[in-house]
Amino acid sequence: MMAYQITLIPGDGIGPEVAEATVRAVDATGVPIEWERVEAGARALAEQGQLIPDDVFAALEANRIGLKGPTATPIGGGHQSINVALRKKFGLYVNFRPVRMLPGLKTRFHDLPLDLAIFRENTEDLYSGLEHEVVPGVVESLKIITRNASTRIARAAFEYARRDRRAKVTSIHKANIMKMSDGLFLKCCREVAAQFPDVQYNELIVDNACMQLVMRPETFDVLVMPNLYGDIISDLTAGLVGGLGIVPGANIGDHHAIFEAVHGTAPDIAGKGLANPTALMQSAVLMLAHIGEREASVRLHNAIYQVYAEGTHLTGDVGGKASTTEFTDAVIAKLG
Numbered sequence: 001m002m003a004y005q006i007t008l009i010p011g012d013g014i015g016p017e018v019a020e021a022t023v024r025a026v027d028a029t030g031v032p033i034e035w036e037r038v039e040a041g042a043r044a045l046a047e048q049g050q051l052i053p054d055d056v057f058a059a060l061e062a063n064r065i066g067l068k069g070p071t072a073t074p075i076g077g078g079h080q081s082i083n084v085a086l087r088k089k090f091g092l093y094v095n096f097r098p099v100r101m102l103p104g105l106k107t108r109f110h111d112l113p114l115d116l117a118i119f120r121e122n123t124e125d126l127y128s129g130l131e132h133e134v135v136p137g138v139v140e141s142l143k144i145i146t147r148n149a150s151t152r153i154a155r156a157a158f159e160y161a162r163r164d165r166r167a168k169v170t171s172i173h174k175a176n177i178m179k180m181s182d183g184l185f186l187k188c189c190r191e192v193a194a195q196f197p198d199v200q201y202n203e204l205i206v207d208n209a210c211m212q213l214v215m216r217p218e219t220f221d222v223l224v225m226p227n228l229y230g231d232i233i234s235d236l237t238a239g240l241v242g243g244l245g246i247v248p249g250a251n252i253g254d255h256h257a258i259f260e261a262v263h264g265t266a267p268d269i270a271g272k273g274l275a276n277p278t279a280l281m282q283s284a285v286l287m288l289a290h291i292g293e294r295e296a297s298v299r300l301h302n303a304i305y306q307v308y309a310e311g312t313h314l315t316g317d318v319g320g321k322a323s324t325t326e327f328t329d330a331v332i333a334k335l336g
């Protein structure tokens with residue numbers, strides 16, 4: 001069988017440690033992958049003079065699939081976010097984050113059967129970067145909502161709901177205030193919902209949604225929303241299940257996809273062998289499913305869950321004493 005070519009961006013800080021751990025676990029599934037390693041982030045800037053060197057774009061263009069660790073974006077100096085640049089370049093309009101409780105992990109909500117899927121529009125809204133000073137003391141920031149982008153994210157959410165046999169899609173908005181922009185987003189969601197009569201559809205205003213997510217998170221299923229609400233709500237829901245060190249993320253377009261840990265570079269523990277690679281490993285579970293390796297995806301998912309259920313090889317951030325390597329060895333042992 002031909003090997004898959006996948007671009008690996010280890011990133012900065014704990015990035016190389018969690019990337020190495022994830023590559024070991026994915027390779028242990030037996031799926032043949034040739035990893036093409038390229039550097040982006042602070043190290044790339046220091047060594048090659050560019051935050052995203054040209055070979056990163058070339059590798060992602062050719063391989064179409066990427067796995068990315070956290071990268072440090074220097075603050076100020078006009079540096080654009082690497083993640084935003086990659087999403088724009090490759091038209092990665094879906095930001096998908098599944099949020100599930102890991103077995104055995106003690107969190108505030110650990111006794112609830114949480115299984116949420118967040119679909120965040122990834123290309124427009126207040127992230128258009130269109131800001132200007134109208135007159136001194138007055139700044140305008142443009143919120144762009146288009147029919148095209150709203151319809152394609154709604155479609156992605158409903159198609160997922162149907163495929164994954166989910167009961168309900170909830171659209172989150174503030175159309176009571178932003179009647180035109182969020183109004184258009186809702187209109188597009190309703191039009192798509194009408195094409196999926198087998199999936200229930202409802203709508204919630206974003207502030208109410210936040211309260212409900214904290215009080216009754218188990219009543220939610222698939223959620224779809226514009227970029228800014230998605231940014232905030234996806235972190236809120238990550239907090240329900242143990243934080244950003246746990247949850248995976250995927251940025252998906254029609255031709256390319258980048259799977260990434262959503263936590264940062266954790267400079268406080270970088271290089272000490274303490275980092276938790278769960279988020280990137282769970283992103284690799286999504287990646288394997290995306291490339292059609294469902295069986296390996298399920299095996300890796302089950303192996304991670306078994307290690308959490310046993311609770312004896314967990315890293316410090318989730319209450320254990322294991323190193324990155326010990327946790328990874330335990331996952332690999334469960335792969336059989």
Ligand code: NAI
Pocket residue numbers: 014018069070071072073083244245260261262263264265266267268269274275276277278279317
């Ligand atoms: P951070 O997520 O790096 O760290 C916050 C806290 O969580 C720290 O105590 C850290 O030790 C802990 N932590 C995070 N991931 C962990 C893991 N996998 N295992 C164990 N502990 C973990 O957030 P912070 O400090 O705000 O950002 C540091 C750098 O990361 C900045 O340069 C920022 O630009 C970058 N960053 C990159 C992101 C990305 O590439 N997706 C996302 C967020 C931040």
